[in-house]
Amino acid sequence: MNTTTEQLSATTLLRFATAGSVDDGKSTLVGRLLHDSKSVLTDQLEAVALASSNRGQEAPDLALLTDGLRAEREQGITIDVAYRYFATPRRRFILADTPGHVQYTRNMVTGASTAELAVVLVDARNGVVEQTRRHAAVAALLRVPHVVLAVNKMDLVDYAEPVFAAIAEEFTAYAASLGVPEITAIPISALAGDNVVEPSAHMDWYGGPTVLEHLETVPVSHDLTECHARFPVQYVIRPQTAEHPDYRGYAGQIAAGVFRVGERVSVLPSGRTTTIEGIDALGESVDVAWAPQSVTIRLADDIDVSRGDLIAPADDAPAVTQDVEATVCHVADQPLTVGQRVLLKHTTRTVKAIVKDIPSRLTLDDLSQHPAPGTLVANDIGRVVVRTAEPLALDAYADSRRTGSFLLIDPADGTTLTAGMAGASFAAEADADAAASADDAEWDF
Incomplete structure (x- = not known):
């Protein structure tokens, strides 16, 4: 060198x-x-x-x-x-x-x-x-x-x-x-x-x-190791070789924080807790790993973990919700409307969702809020409430730019519609009437 x-x-x-x-x-x-x-x-x-x-x-x-x-x-x-x-x-x-x-x-x-x-x-x-x-x-x-x-x-x-x-x-x-x-x-x-x-x-x-x-x-303040530890599972590894017949690891990139062997963790959104049995990095076992390393984590208990799940410290896990309230910037030429069916992509997890409400749109000249606009068009910044078909583990964007952000995607052609920054998450009761009136049963949730 x-x-x-x-x-x-x-x-x-x-x-x-x-x-x-x-x-x-x-x-x-x-x-x-x-x-x-x-x-x-x-x-x-x-x-x-x-x-x-x-x-x-x-x-x-x-x-x-x-x-x-x-x-x-x-x-x-x-x-x-x-x-x-x-x-x-x-x-x-x-x-x-x-x-x-x-x-x-x-x-x-x-x-x-x-x-x-x-x-x-x-x-x-x-x-x-x-x-x-x-x-x-x-x-x-x-x-x-x-x-x-x-x-x-x-x-x-x-x-x-x-x-x-x-x-x-x-x-x-x-x-x-x-x-x-x-x-x-x-x-x-x-x-x-x-x-x-x-x-x-x-x-x-x-x-x-x-x-x-x-x-x-200027001080560089993007030290991800100082953030809440988060590990989105990207791939489940089960080689089933003669040398490791029972190997089961969960591969991905550490989004933030530090993970250590022996640490008690939760697997979200299920909420099951277990202990990190081992961490493999570049083919070698290590005792500790940190963001943004790509590693494979092995857990002590045989629990159901799949792509899109999030591993986090048991005493520092994000909230799990199906109702996401967020500030968004709409990036597509086609508008975003209340009742629209979309896909929500958060880290390695993609789920079906419906836009329940668009409470406001930001007016940038005086920072006032235009209430209940009904739609967002290209370049609009506004607030949305989205209901997901499956629970998600999101951080507030103020706490983590990586695990507090998401995309709304058109399920028909894969077009990115909206970039979202999760705000206050809340666990609301399911709207049974709205679900019953939906046209497509597989989108009812």
């Missing part, structure tokens, strides 16, 4: 997403970040230079480093989430450059769902606009722990400190009201490179970090 490889293996990983309104300069910022941190290969620069020349531009358009689809390059906009991987001596990065158009807000949900940090861009000439508030709301709903406000195009407002200060104050107050825990405001010019990688000579009034410096030093 050479020195560079050793350095990279020792650095931490930061997943972050960029967001902002149309033409705020997200892709230019990412391109500048990649270019000035020397994370772009020569052939990539040559391709960008050629594409820029074909569009009549004299200088290479760094935004093309992330606008990878032909349709994006032709329109000069970002229409899909573009992922890029790069590294500095201090940290490794996975970035998601998300679209700015209102109709692509759902793409930001995809990009920010696994992010530890979100960079929200604002055009210094326009200030905080509706889409800025929308992106702040999505970051808050997805529990992104760190938000950076990048006030871009400062060169077009003569690098004026009062302009930056007013925008930073307005955004910080709004994001704080949403519950965003940490907000850092940085004045930049992505086109000129001010405060992106190198400090700006035009803004000596600013004494904070550059964008890259902040990305390299």
Whole structure:
């Protein structure tokens, strides 16, 4: 292993997403970040230079480093989430450059769902606009722990400190009201490179970090070993070999926390308790395993365990319910309606479900709730109540982004309809009248 490889293996990983309104300069910022941190290969620069020349531009358009689809390059906009991987001596990065158009807000949900940090861009000439508030709301709903406000195009407002200060104050107050825990405001010019990688000579009034410096030093708070221990069963292993005739193991990836041999655990949703007899990792027996390792857990008692079950500490197990109340972002073009039959996918478990109620839809300009909308359309954020055919063991999304999230899927064609974040779960009595009036008996529950 050479020195560079050793350095990279020792650095931490930061997943972050960029967001902002149309033409705020997200892709230019990412391109500048990649270019000035020397994370772009020569052939990539040559391709960008050629594409820029074909569009009549004299200088290479760094935004093309992330606008990878032909349709994006032709329109000069970002229409899909573009992922890029790069590294500095201090940290490794996975970035998601998300679209700015209102109709692509759902793409930001995809990009920010696994992010530890979100960079929200604002055009210094326009200030905080509706889409800025929308992106702040999505970051808050997805529990992104760190938000950076990048006030871009400062060169077009003569690098004026009062302009930056007013925008930073307005955004910080709004994001704080949403519950965003940490907000850092940085004045930049992505086109000129001010405060992106190198400090700006035009803004000596600013004494904070550059964008890259902040990305390299922000505390990474995604240590899954500190979370409630959760193990979704993906596969049951029964090799039935002469060497191990009675072997029965449950394979999967530890979603969060730590598991130890001898620990008392519950298997959910059945609620049966037993003890971890053994843990196998990479063909070897180990005494302890932690997230995000992929392992096989062996239990002391012969109980019924199958794909989709959840193994958790007996004294720290999530609630089991068939009624799921959640905040969702609707991502499909077809609407979500009350009474609609769907599939709900939670970790490795997929069950039939019915949308019982849509209590409200969020109005992002003033954070008011529109009561009883009846339907949710693409990019809407709202509250739903879903009744599942089988019990589920869900955490609150605030406690676990992994085991507190789920998808609603169209059973007809497998289309993802909605991304959900479990809120208050409650165990309500079955609605016998509603079940009796359902058309399809196998969906009655």
